[in-house]
Amino acid sequence: MSRSRPPSVTLRVPEDTESDGQEPSPDSEGALHTSFHQLIQEQSSLVEAGLELEMQARGREHPARLDPPDACAAAWPEPGQGEQHPGYSSASLRILASMPSRTIGRSRGAIISQYYNRTARLRRRSSRPPLQHLCRTARPSLRQYDLETDPARATLEDKRSLLVKELLSLSPGQRSHMLLTVPLSLAEKRTLRQELSGQRGAPRQHRVPSSPCGWSKDDIALSCRGLWYRLLSLLPAAQPWHYALKQIGGRFGSSVLSYFLFLKTLLMFNIVPLLILLVFVVALQAAYPPASASPRPFTGLELLTGAGYFTHSLLYYGYYSNATLNDPCASSPNGSACPLAAPPLPYNMPLAYVFSVGVSFLITCVLLVYSMSRSFGESYRVGSSTGDLAARVFSAWDFKVVQRRSVKLQSKNICTQLKELLAEQRSRSRSLSLCQRLGHCAVLLLAWALALGTVLGCVLAVRYLSEHMHAVQQGHRARGSGQRWQEAVPLVLPLVVSLLNALMPHLYNLLALWERQDSPVARLYVAICRNLLLKMVVLGLLCYQWLSRRVVCSAEECWETCVGQDLYRFMVMDFIFTLLDTFFGELVWRLILEKRLKRKQRPEFDIARNVLQLIYGQTLTWLGVLFAPLLPAVQMLKLLLLFYIKKTSLMQNCRSPSKPWQASHMSTVFVTLLCFPSFLGAAVFLSYTIWSVRPSDTCGPFRGLETIYKSGKTWVQVLERSNPNIGWLAWAHQHLLQDTFLLFLVSGVLLAVTYFNVQVVRGQRRIIRLLKEQIANEGEDKIFLIQKLHAVYEQRERRA
Amino acid sequence: QANPFQHRICRVFSTSDDGDDSMSFEDFLDMLSVFSESATSDIKSHYAFRIFDFDDDGTLDRKDLEKLVNCLTGQGEESRLSNAEMEQLIQNILEESDIDKDGAINLSEFQHVVSRSPDFTSSFKIVL
Numbered sequence: 001m002s003r004s005r006p007p008s009v010t011l012r013v014p015e016d017t018e019s020d021g022q023e024p025s026p027d028s029e030g031a032l033h034t035s036f037h038q039l040i041q042e043q044s045s046l047v048e049a050g051l052e053l054e055m056q057a058r059g060r061e062h063p064a065r066l067d068p069p070d071a072c073a074a075a076w077p078e079p080g081q082g083e084q085h086p087g088y089s090s091a092s093l094r095i096l097a098s099m100p101s102r103t104i105g106r107s108r109g110a111i112i113s114q115y116y117n118r119t120a121r122l123r124r125r126s127s128r129p130p131l132q133h134l135c136r137t138a139r140p141s142l143r144q145y146d147l148e149t150d151p152a153r154a155t156l157e158d159k160r161s162l163l164v165k166e167l168l169s170l171s172p173g174q175r176s177h178m179l180l181t182v183p184l185s186l187a188e189k190r191t192l193r194q195e196l197s198g199q200r201g202a203p204r205q206h207r208v209p210s211s212p213c214g215w216s217k218d219d220i221a222l223s224c225r226g227l228w229y230r231l232l233s234l235l236p237a238a239q240p241w242h243y244a245l246k247q248i249g250g251r252f253g254s255s256v257l258s259y260f261l262f263l264k265t266l267l268m269f270n271i272v273p274l275l276i277l278l279v280f281v282v283a284l285q286a287a288y289p290p291a292s293a294s295p296r297p298f299t300g301l302e303l304l305t306g307a308g309y310f311t312h313s314l315l316y317y318g319y320y321s322n323a324t325l326n327d328p329c330a331s332s333p334n335g336s337a338c339p340l341a342a343p344p345l346p347y348n349m350p351l352a353y354v355f356s357v358g359v360s361f362l363i364t365c366v367l368l369v370y371s372m373s374r375s376f377g378e379s380y381r382v383g384s385s386t387g388d389l390a391a392r393v394f395s396a397w398d399f400k401v402v403q404r405r406s407v408k409l410q411s412k413n414i415c416t417q418l419k420e421l422l423a424e425q426r427s428r429s430r431s432l433s434l435c436q437r438l439g440h441c442a443v444l445l446l447a448w449a450l451a452l453g454t455v456l457g458c459v460l461a462v463r464y465l466s467e468h469m470h471a472v473q474q475g476h477r478a479r480g481s482g483q484r485w486q487e488a489v490p491l492v493l494p495l496v497v498s499l500l501n502a503l504m505p506h507l508y509n510l511l512a513l514w515e516r517q518d519s520p521v522a523r524l525y526v527a528i529c530r531n532l533l534l535k536m537v538v539l540g541l542l543c544y545q546w547l548s549r550r551v552v553c554s555a556e557e558c559w560e561t562c563v564g565q566d567l568y569r570f571m572v573m574d575f576i577f578t579l580l581d582t583f584f585g586e587l588v589w590r591l592i593l594e595k596r597l598k599r600k601q602r603p604e605f606d607i608a609r610n611v612l613q614l615i616y617g618q619t620l621t622w623l624g625v626l627f628a629p630l631l632p633a634v635q636m637l638k639l640l641l642l643f644y645i646k647k648t649s650l651m652q653n654c655r656s657p658s659k660p661w662q663a664s665h666m667s668t669v670f671v672t673l674l675c676f677p678s679f680l681g682a683a684v685f686l687s688y689t690i691w692s693v694r695p696s697d698t699c700g701p702f703r704g705l706e707t708i709y710k711s712g713k714t715w716v717q718v719l720e721r722s723n724p725n726i727g728w729l730a731w732a733h734q735h736l737l738q739d740t741f742l743l744f745l746v747s748g749v750l751l752a753v754t755y756f757n758v759q760v761v762r763g764q765r766r767i768i769r770l771l772k773e774q775i776a777n778e779g780e781d782k783i784f785l786i787q788k789l790h791a792v793y794e795q796r797e798r799r800a
Numbered sequence: 801q802a803n804p805f806q807h808r809i810c811r812v813f814s815t816s817d818d819g820d821d822s823m824s825f826e827d828f829l830d831m832l833s834v835f836s837e838s839a840t841s842d843i844k845s846h847y848a849f850r851i852f853d854f855d856d857d858g859t860l861d862r863k864d865l866e867k868l869v870n871c872l873t874g875q876g877e878e879s880r881l882s883n884a885e886m887e888q889l890i891q892n893i894l895e896e897s898d899i900d901k902d903g904a905i906n907l908s909e910f911q912h913v914v915s916r917s918p919d920f921t922s923s924f925k926i927v928l
Binding site: 180185186187254378388389390391392393394395396397398399400402407408411412414415418419422425426664665772775776778779780782783 | 803804805813826827829830835840848852868869871872873874880881885888889892893896897899900901902910913914916917918919920922923924925926
């Protein structure tokens with residue numbers, strides 16, 4: 001565009017004499033910076049020394065705060081041109097230094113004019129501005145305004161008053177937000193605020209107060225905002241573990257901190273189902289205990305096996321009644337007639353049970369999807385096709401880290417990381433020979449085959465073990481062995497599964513060492529994949545066993561309680577093995593390293609393995625909510641204990657990981673893993689149980705029904721019969737939930753929305769490419785103009 | 801403080817006239833507010849640019865980038881990048897972030913690059 005017309009503007013170059021009156025300074029209108037001193041001295045052989053000395057003297061005399069960055073002392077020359085044209089005059093360098101692209105980061109005046117532009121644009125937002133005005137960080141461009149009203153030419157005070165005028169026209173909320181986001185020093189902001197209140201005070205006297213109290217809307221908004229900020233300042237004190245997290249972040253950095261933040265998030269995710277179930281199901285059942293058999297005495301083994309005293313307690317499904325609570329008719333013996341007509345506040349237990357479980361799952365789903373989409377939005381960017389080395393370098397330094405040793409470690413990590421990235425780039429550009437590539441492929445295939453083989457082996461082992469244990473249990477029951485023995489036998493399966501879960505990751509680590517992948521990120525993903533595969537496949541097998549009940553809980557009358565107990569045992573074993581793993585993997589290993597091998601290095605804190613363990617535990621909780629409503633409470637207790645134990649072990653025994661770690665990217669991955677295999681699997685399991693599995697006949701809120709879902713259906717039918725006005729509910733239920741037409745419609749709409757979004761993203765990518773080309777063209781224009789400028793000055797000097 | 805950027809931070813936030821980089825209480829407040837959790841990404845990237853601009857000329861050119869990488873990797877001899885690696889790194893950084901191809905990164909380009917990295921806001925933070 002601009003290349004077609006050569007610049008026809010005659011450059012009105014400020015004369016040297018003009019600059020005498022105003023004080024040039026590059027940096028916050030203060031004294032000259034040393035680098036400019038150096039540059040001036042470099043140029044002094046070509047430029048008159050007198051001018052330079054004059055400028056230095058002026059620099060010391062006028063530490064002025066008034067002047068625009070119009071004519072600065074000197075600038076760093078363009079690297080390309082600097083070497084080719086060492087003889088730039090200081091006048092042209094002065095002009096270079098005053099270029100908007102250079103001053104925008106430095107001088108106060110430029111910042112004020114930039115924010116003036118932004119505020120003006122905010123005010124005019126109602127009318128859609130043309131495309132050339134839409135730039136994120138706008139330079140005070142000459143194209144937008146006439147040169148006379150261009151704020152870049154005004155003095156600092158003029159600019160300030162212009163900004164104040166613009167700010168006054170905004171609403172108070174926008175105004176304070178603008179003030180907060182202006183990158184100026186506190187003193188500047190205070191002057192701006194004083195000018196604002198000064199200007200605002202005058203017109204107020206002419207205005208009739210809008211409310212009888214004499215307070216305007218502005219005042220109310222401001223006082224509310226003040227109250228809100230005061231509340232916010234109390235927030236860190238109210239946040240749990242604030243100090244502990246800060247300690248961990250300060251010593252180990254963001255990567256290890258992300259594990260503990262994930263733990264905290266899981267705790268929050270567990271509070272919701274717990275509260276719902278507690279309020280609607282557990283508390284009420286506790287208030288109306290069923291008349292059942294006398295409970296067994298409490299021995300300590302219950303905490304481990306979940307059986308015994310706990311079997312007929314609130315913990316499991318079997319305890320809950322299947323009738324309407326608070327109904328006096330139910331407690332009276334069967335034969336007598338019911339004197340009272342209707343119960344005062346009927347509470348249908350089965351409905352409450354199924355609805356609470358359903359609602360808690362729904363809320364958890366919504367929370368998960370929300371957090372996943374939020375972290376996805378932060379880490380995914382449209383149009384970032386050229387790699388992100390620069391972004392990683394700029395955000396590499398973690399300012400949270402404060403200890404000297406950790407700072408050194410961080411520097412070393414960054415160095416290693418950068419070297420690895422560069423090596424990876426070099427190897428990528430270097431093409432491997434066919435032989436090497438084949439060899440690499442073969443190694444990869446072999447490693448994956450081994451991994452899958454181990455997974456298969458573990459699954460078969462678990463299956464055979466469960467069948468064996470079932471046979472053993474049958475034998476014990478036939479022989480009538482002691483109660484304790486019978487309760488200890490079911491512990492074997494959880495023990496073996498947890499042992500496998502604890503040992504296999506180490507095997508996979510060894511496998512990865514042998515494989516020797518090129519990029520460390522790929523290595524991490526592969527490790528996570530394998531671990532996850534193992535855990536999910538084993539869990540899948542266990543779920544199948546629970547639902548089919550051929551080898552597990554086959555002899556029980558109340559199979560749901562049995563499954564609940566099994567899940568409780570799995571959770572407890574998982575916790576015990578995590579403790580053992582922490583103890584052996586970290587404490588004992590550190591002692592071995594220090595005492596025996598005499599190495600100063602402590603063991604690393606393996607983040608991926610620990611996070612996967614947390615996800616596994618959470619999956620167990622979600623699987624078991626239907627069968628044991630208090631399981632989220634157990635999980636919360638477990639997470640609380642785990643936090644303190646892991647933190648202590650971390651502080652005493654570990655060092656931060658040496659592998660590169662992008663904290664927010666990995667957090668996104670973990671939340672996604674929590675949502676997709678984990679929560680989705682649990683939701684599928686739950687839906688299948690509710691829709692198709694026949695509940696047991698002797699215990700629980702759904703005894704005698706065909707499926708759990710039928711209870712909801714019968715309720716709807718009862719409702720319809722008793723109150724014909726809500727017949728629409730039954731109609732809605734029949735047509736919306738059970739008709740497939742709606743499903744097709746919804747999926748069709750979803751597909752259309754997805755296609756639309758994909759097209760929008762494609763269009764945005766194209767625009768980004770075009771804009772980049774335009775900017776590159778403008779850059780070439782800039783270089784061309786600078787060369788012309790220098791040529792003009794050189795000619796003038798040669799003439800002078 | 802063991803932070804390698806401590807001098808730059810003091811220089812950037814100091815508003816004293818003598819140029820000795822001393823910080824008044826208000827400057828300290830400024831610094832903490834920029835490094836706090838509630839500062840917007842715009843402000844953080846603005847000040848990060850000024851901190852990384854070692855020669856205060858308003859752009860990040862090759863020398864600034866070299867000093868930045870040396871600060872990041874530490875002062876020891878074994879943890880510095882070799883010259884070839886440094887060249888390659890700076891070349892890559894300029895290729896990715898210098899959109900108008902003038903050999904240096906100005907504030908807008910810096911803010912554009914940093915907005916692509918979600919880690920920036922969490923690493924440019926000091927927790928009290």
